[in-house]
Amino acid sequence: MLVTKPNLSRPDESYARLIATHEGLSEAESHALNARLILILMNHIGDDAVLAEAMALARNPKGGR
Amino acid sequence: MKHEVPDRYTLAFRLYPYAKSPDQDAPAPVRHPVVVVGGGPVGLAMALDLGRRGVPVVLLDDHEGAGLGSRALCFAKRTLEICDRLGAAGPMLDKGVQWNLGKVFHDDRLLYEFNLLPEGGHAMPAFINLQQPWFEKFLHEAIVAAQAEGVPIELRGKNRVDAVVPTGDHVTLEVMTPDGPYRLEAEWLIACDGARSPLRGMLGLGFDGRVFEDNFLIADVRMKADFPTERWFWFEPHFRSGDSALLHKQPDDIWRIDFQLGWNIDRAKELEPDRIRARVDAMLGPDVEYELDWCSIYTFQCRRMERFRHGRVLFAGDAAHQVSPFGARGANSGIQDVDNLAWKLALVLEGVAPEGLLESYDAERVYGAEENILNSTRATDFITPKSPVSKMFRNAVLALAETVPFARTVVNSGRLSLPCTYDGSALNGADHAAMPARTRPGSPCPDAPVADGWLLSYLGRGFTLLAIGADAPEALSAHGLTVPCLRLEPTPEIAARYLGGAAGAVYLIRPDQHVAARWDRFDGTAVAAALGRAIGKG
Numbered sequence: 088m089l090v091t092k093p094n095l096s097r098p099d100e101s102y103a104r105l106i107a108t109h110e111g112l113s114e115a116e117s118h119a120l121n122a123r124l125i126l127i128l129m130n131h132i133g134d135d136a137v138l139a140e141a142m143a144l145a146r147n148p149k150g151g152r
Numbered sequence: 153m154k155h156e157v158p159d160r161y162t163l164a165f166r167l168y169p170y171a172k173s174p175d176q177d178a179p180a181p182v183r184h185p186v187v188v189v190g191g192g193p194v195g196l197a198m199a200l201d202l203g204r205r206g207v208p209v210v211l212l213d214d215h216e217g218a219g220l221g222s223r224a225l226c227f228a229k230r231t232l233e234i235c236d237r238l239g240a241a242g243p244m245l246d247k248g249v250q251w252n253l254g255k256v257f258h259d260d261r262l263l264y265e266f267n268l269l270p271e272g273g274h275a276m277p278a279f280i281n282l283q284q285p286w287f288e289k290f291l292h293e294a295i296v297a298a299q300a301e302g303v304p305i306e307l308r309g310k311n312r313v314d315a316v317v318p319t320g321d322h323v324t325l326e327v328m329t330p331d332g333p334y335r336l337e338a339e340w341l342i343a344c345d346g347a348r349s350p351l352r353g354m355l356g357l358g359f360d361g362r363v364f365e366d367n368f369l370i371a372d373v374r375m376k377a378d379f380p381t382e383r384w385f386w387f388e389p390h391f392r393s394g395d396s397a398l399l400h401k402q403p404d405d406i407w408r409i410d411f412q413l414g415w416n417i418d419r420a421k422e423l424e425p426d427r428i429r430a431r432v433d434a435m436l437g438p439d440v441e442y443e444l445d446w447c448s449i450y451t452f453q454c455r456r457m458e459r460f461r462h463g464r465v466l467f468a469g470d471a472a473h474q475v476s477p478f479g480a481r482g483a484n485s486g487i488q489d490v491d492n493l494a495w496k497l498a499l500v501l502e503g504v505a506p507e508g509l510l511e512s513y514d515a516e517r518v519y520g521a522e523e524n525i526l527n528s529t530r531a532t533d534f535i536t537p538k539s540p541v542s543k544m545f546r547n548a549v550l551a552l553a554e555t556v557p558f559a560r561t562v563v564n565s566g567r568l569s570l571p572c573t574y575d576g577s578a579l580n581g582a583d584h585a586a587m588p589a590r591t592r593p594g595s596p597c598p599d600a601p602v603a604d605g606w607l608l609s610y611l612g613r614g615f616t617l618l619a620i621g622a623d624a625p626e627a628l629s630a631h632g633l634t635v636p637c638l639r640l641e642p643t644p645e646i647a648a649r650y651l652g653g654a655a656g657a658v659y660l661i662r663p664d665q666h667v668a669a670r671w672d673r674f675d676g677t678a679v680a681a682a683l684g685r686a687i688g689k690g
Contacts, residue, residue, distance in 0.1 A: 122545050130559075
């Protein structure tokens with residue numbers, strides 16, 4: 088089951104790192120980086136059912152919960 | 153008056169020359185139990201399987217043999233197992249090229265290699281590459297050998313079906329020959345007449361699915377190059393001869409090269425030899441000598457008929473379903489149609505099984521076709537992304553694949569054909585939770601070495617009971633069938649593939665070598681009930 092309650096050990100640091108990771112990249116490079124990042128995180132999560140929940144939530148943030 | 157059945161294509165092998173049949177002079181149309189239309193891989197295998205099961209078959213084709221061109225090339229293990237049951241695999245294995253290693257490139261980088269690493273303890277290899285005309289020629293040789301032993305198969309070349317009229321308990325065919333037209337009746341008609349199936353058109357039946365807007369060029373080149381016997385696949389190749397490219401070894405020093413050309417191309421121009429040579433030169437380098445053997449441009453679709461049975465007309469192979477070539481699921485799935493249909497139709501004609509058993513052909517092979525369409529559509533979407541975001545994710549996968557192992561599992565240049573397991577089939581009986589998933593009801597039996605050869609060579613004449621470390625009688629009779637029992641020692645392979653956590657097992661195996669039901673001990677009542685269910689009486 089997808090974790091939606093707060094789970095980041097250092098929310099501000101992680102978010103700042105995400106923004107910094109994109110620094111100096113063109114928009115196309117940023118999109119490509121995001122695509123690689125999503126794939127890497129998908130593999131870390133692994134469970135197809137959890138991924139399905141995450142994708143549905145991303146597609147429709149107001150739906151469901 | 154002179155009649156013509158003109159050739160629509162050039163033959164590689166003339167196998168069944170036209171000869172006038174007495175049916176053509178009969179005062180009234182002669183009725184045959186089964187007429188197969190189409191002498192491609194599926195039609196020939198269908199005639200052979202039915203004939204060997206004792207069903208008289210007449211096969212009609214508007215040509216006299218196998219058409220030119222390598223076309224279907226990769227024949228998978230399950231196809232070879234079925235051909236072995238039909239007595240045709242030996243020469244295929246002798247002639248075919250076996251391969252296990254694949255390499256995947258992006259641009260000029262080798263991303264990774266894969267090895268099909270076939271599991272030990274199987275008589276047949278994972279794949280062979282063999283040109284389609286040779287596959288057909290070897291099936292034909294097996295038919296000729298079977299005919300010599302009295303197997304009732306009749307092949308009629310230059311017999312073109314021009315009209316088909318289903319009428320109650322039979323189908324009437326109008327057939328054109330060089331000696332003029334004649335009529336023929338079939339209790340059952342099997343359409344194996346290919347993706348453009350004229351029979352499907354004559355019956356007004358639909359064939360819906362998805363068109364892929366891309367053209368692929370096949371260039372078969374003959375060369376004495378020392379490339380290894382491997383499958384090489386390029387995404388966005390550095391030599392720019394196409395958006396993707398494939399190199400595959402065939403017998404006779406011929407190599408299959410496949411280039412993805414895109415949608416808006418000038419077909420005639422792209423088939424000019426100079427232009428093809430420019431692409432091949434860019435790929436192989438300037439110093440490689442070769443000659444073009446056969447070239448073709450193809451587009452493809454993923455689609456199927458809604459139903460494969462229409463009363464007394466049954467559709468099989470490309471006539472019933474069509475997939476993209478990625479994954480070798482075309483001819484291989486057609487041969488599985490044959491495997492599934494022949495025993496059922498034979499039992500119906502013998503009066504042992506109700507006609508309703510044929511509904512399970514429709515259910516099981518539609519299920520198989522859906523699986524193949526799903527897999528080949530996914531491969532196609534990966535190879536030819538349909539949107540900018542799809543291409544971005546595809547290239548992100550490729551960018552990671554060189555260094556990050558997980559991404560290699562997502563790279564999809566074709567998920568190579570595996571036999572279908574008929575999960576949920578109405579023919580499936582009891583299962584046993586402690587036994588391996590790979591041999592659950594609906595599965596094709598995995599091969600294994602046994603005392604005198606290979607397990608699969610003992611399966612497939614009819615229903616068979618397998619008793620592994622369990623007591624069982626020599627045979628069981630029920631529903632008009634006598635089912636012999638094969639007792640097996642639990643060797644390591646047999647135990648791993650058939651016992652799992654169970655101490656003993658009894659399997660009921662269908663004539664197509666698929667598992668019908670399994671138990672941890674013999675119970676005659678339960679086996680008889682499962683047998684009834686597996687022949688459509690359940």
